[in-house]
Structures are given as C-alpha cells and as structure tokens.
Amino acid sequence: MTTDTNAPFRCGYIAIVGRPNVGKSTLMNTLIGAKVSITSRKAQTTRHRITGIQTYDDAQLIYVDTPGFQTRHANALNKTLNKTVTNTLISSDLILFVIEAGTFGPADQQVLDLLPTEVPVLLVINKADRVKDKAVLLPFAQQVAAKFNFAAIVPVSAKLRFQLDGLEKEIKRFLPENEPIFGPDDITDRSEKFLASEIVREKLFRFVGDELPYTSTVMIEKFEQEGDLRRVFAAILVERDTHKSMIIGNKGARLKEVSTQARLDMEKLFGGPVYLEIWVKVKSGWADNEAGLRAYGYE
Ligand SMILES: Nc1nc2c(ncn2[C@@H]2O[C@H](COP(=O)(O)OP(=O)(O)OP(=O)(O)O)[C@@H](O)[C@H]2O)c(=O)[nH]1
Numbered sequence: 001m002t003t004d005t006n007a008p009f010r011c012g013y014i015a016i017v018g019r020p021n022v023g024k025s026t027l028m029n030t031l032i033g034a035k036v037s038i039t040s041r042k043a044q045t046t047r048h049r050i051t052g053i054q055t056y057d058d059a060q061l062i063y064v065d066t067p068g069f070q071t072r073h074a075n076a077l078n079k080t081l082n083k084t085v086t087n088t089l090i091s092s093d094l095i096l097f098v099i100e101a102g103t104f105g106p107a108d109q110q111v112l113d114l115l116p117t118e119v120p121v122l123l124v125i126n127k128a129d130r131v132k133d134k135a136v137l138l139p140f141a142q143q144v145a146a147k148f149n150f151a152a153i154v155p156v157s158a159k160l161r162f163q164l165d166g167l168e169k170e171i172k173r174f175l176p177e178n179e180p181i182f183g184p185d186d187i188t189d190r191s192e193k194f195l196a197s198e199i200v201r202e203k204l205f206r207f208v209g210d211e212l213p214y215t216s217t218v219m220i221e222k223f224e225q226e227g228d229l230r231r232v233f234a235a236i237l238v239e240r241d242t243h244k245s246m247i248i249g250n251k252g253a254r255l256k257e258v259s260t261q262a263r264l265d266m267e268k269l270f271g272g273p274v275y276l277e278i279w280v281k282v283k284s285g286w287a288d289n290e291a292g293l294r295a296y297g298y299e
Pocket residue numbers: 018019020021022023024025026027038039040041042043044045046067068126127128129130156157158159160
C-alpha cells in the first residue's frame with residue numbers, strides 16, 4: 001500500500017453497531033486478522049465491549065465491538081447492555097452501522113433510531129456475497145440511505161473479505177488527526193483471562209447451541225502462568241439443574257468437547273500449552289440481579 005508521507009497520522013475509536021447476527025464480530029475479526037471477538041450462529045453472543053486495534057503507517061484504527069441491541073427481554077442484563085452501547089457510541093469518532101444486504105427490518109430501524117447525529121456514521125452493507133444479482137444492491141442501498149444522513153455507504157462481505165480495503169480507506173478519512181494510542185503490535189486491550197472466557201463461551205454456543213439459555217455465562221476463577229504454560233480454571237454459571245446436565249451431556253461428552261476445543265483455541269491464541277478445567281455451577285436468578293451482574297463484571 002502506498003502512503004502519503006506528508007499526511008498527518010490519524011487515530012480514533014470506531015464503534016460497530018447493528019442488530020444481532022448481521023456479522024459485526026466477523027467484520028471486526030476479519031479487519032483485525034486475529035480472533036479477538038467470538039462469533040456464532042446464535043444471536044446475542046457478544047456481551048462485552050471489545051477493542052481490536054489495527055495500526056498502519058498512516059493511521060491507527062481502534063475498533064469497539066458492541067453487543068447486539070436487546071429487544072426481546074427487558075431484564076437487568078439487557079438494560080445494562082443498552083446503556084453500554086449508548087456510552088460507546090457517543091465517545092466514538094466514527095460509527096459503522098452494519099446491516100445485511102437486502103434486509104432492513106424493524107430491528108435495524110431500532111438501532112438506527114438510537115444513533116447519535118453528532119458522530120459520523122458509515123452504512124456498511126455486509127453479506128453482499130449472498131446477493132446473486134448485484135444490480136439489486138444499488139436500489140437497496142438508496143432505500144436505506146434515505147433514512148439517515150450517512151457519511152458514506154460501503155457494501156462488503158466480512159466472510160469473503162470483499163471490499164474491506166475500501167472500507168478501511170473510508171474509515172481512515174473520518175478519524176481525527178492524532179498520535180497512536182496503542183503500540184504497533186497490540187491487537188486488543190483485553191487480558192488473556194478475558195479472551196479465555198470468550199473462547200469458552202464461543203464453544204458453549206457452538207456445542208450446546210440453541211438449547212442453551214442466553215443467560216448462562218462463563219467466569220474465569222483462576223488464570224495462572226508458569227513459563228509458557230497457562231492454567232485456566234473456568235466456571236460456567238447456569239440458572240437451573242436441567243441447564244447443567246444439558247451442558248455436561250451424556251457421560252460428560254459435551255463438556256469434554258467444549259473443553260478440548262476451547263483449549264486448542266487458547267493454545268493457538270496464546271502461543272503455548274494450556275491446562276484447562278471447566279466446572280458447571282448452578283447460580284439461580286443471576287441475570288435479574290444487578291448486584292450479581294456487577295460481581296461478574298457487567299458494569
Ligand atoms: N454469507 C455471509 N455470512 C456472514 C458474513 N459475515 C458474517 N456472516 C455470518 O453471520 C453469522 C453472524 O455473525 P456474527 O459476526 O456472530 O454476528 P454479530 O452481528 O456479531 O452477532 P451478535 O454477537 O449476535 O450481535 C455467522 O454465522 C457468520 O458466519 C458475510 O459477509 N457473508
């Protein structure tokens with residue numbers, strides 16, 4: 001890539017928003033090139049604010065992944081999530097509003113209604129690979145563009161890496177002139193402990209799937225490092241005994257699969273051997289209890 005050496009360095013925070021399942025985590029992971037945010041077929045898997053960092057000669061792009069807007073259940077957990085999203089948006093330099101090509105429904109509109117007007121918003125039309133007839137993309141884009149004063153519109157495919165260079169070029173245009181905030185090799189400001197919990201959670205969603213109530217959560221009770229070896233002790237908190245047996249599976253087969261796959265991912269990400277122990281614990285009613293949420297880090 002050629003860069004104009006006289007151009008000032010740009011650096012800023014980019015919030016990624018959109019209804020659940022439009023591909024926000026996939027987009028961020030593809031842009032960053034490392035697996036820092038979990039992805040799953042099941043909606044509402046992302047609970048924590050995650051930053052992914054990409055540094056170029058001329059710019060540093062700091063991504064903030066936001067949880068899907070929660071509309072179905074108005075319990076304490078969801079209220080906490082929506083407040084986090086609003087705070088993230090106002091303190092960003094740029095917002096990527098992600099939608100799915102060819103689809104714009106009430107859930108998308110709901111997110112759009114919450115976007116602040118003082119921060120520039122790029123309309124990112126993801127999953128463009130799913131649209132066979134590319135000619136229909138333009139009228140669709142125009143139809144959505146009429147709903148908001150977008151700074152620019154970019155169709156992409158996060159999965160097939162289509163048009164991501166174009167998206168980055170647009171993003172850089174909207175970042176303020178600033179010195180880099182993070183080191184050139186940093187990809188996330190999240191601790192290994194946090195990443196370990198995200199990996200376990202991803203495997204849970206993958207192997208337990210739709211049977212798993214979204215109120216279950218993962219807590220890392222102990223994270224130790226001795227030379228290259230990491231020892232990770234994780235607890236999966238569920239609300240009922242039936243959820244517990246669902247996760248453990250027949251003769252413990254499911255939990256074993258979750259554990260093995262999570263360990264392999266951790267070894268890849270941390271670059272060394274991992275000893276992983278996972279326990280499933282019943283913790284009734286935690287999702288409705290705000291003090292309980294704070295205890296597990298959902299501030
Ligand atoms: N065909 C296609 N599928 C995609 C693309 N991007 C993401 N997906 C799929 O869409 C699904 C949801 O992707 P995620 O990245 O988890 O979506 P999200 O918006 O972060 O979801 P939440 O965490 O629920 O808010 C996954 O099955 C992805 O593989 C794309 O460009 N094309």
